[in-house]
Amino acid sequence: MRYIVVFAQQEIGYAVGFDDSSDAADFLYWGYEEYDLVPYGTFDVLTGEVWPYEHRGERVAELDEPGIRKIALDYLKSAIRQRT
Template identity: 75%
Template sequence: MRYIVVFAQQEIGYAVGFDNTSDAHDFLFWGYEEYDLVPYGIFDALTGEVWPYEHRGERISDVDDQIISRTALDYLKAAIRHTT
């Protein structure tokens, strides 16, 4: 799991991991289109890069990149604790 998507649903932040960027983008696209998710962006766990999500060329949320990184890293820490 390299790419961590960060999003909100009913004003609560969540994160989910994916192995490739196309699955991560698809999740955010369809989550926004079909399930009322508010996509924040994608965090690359290998490089530390953040890509704010744009839906059809426009940002959906005005969330700072640091919030995306922090949420993704918290998700990774929790995932590691559950596997050890």
């Protein structure tokens, strides 16, 4: 898992990991289009970069990069704990 997407559903924040950046982007796009998810952005585990999500060129949520990073890292820590 290299990319972690951060989103909200019914005002609760979630994160999900992907190996491929295009899968991560597709998840956020279709989640917003079809499933009423509020996409915040993507965190790259390898580089530490954050990309706030833009839907058709406009941001749909106001969570800043440090917030996206925190949720993603919390998810990563939880995933590591579950594997050990």
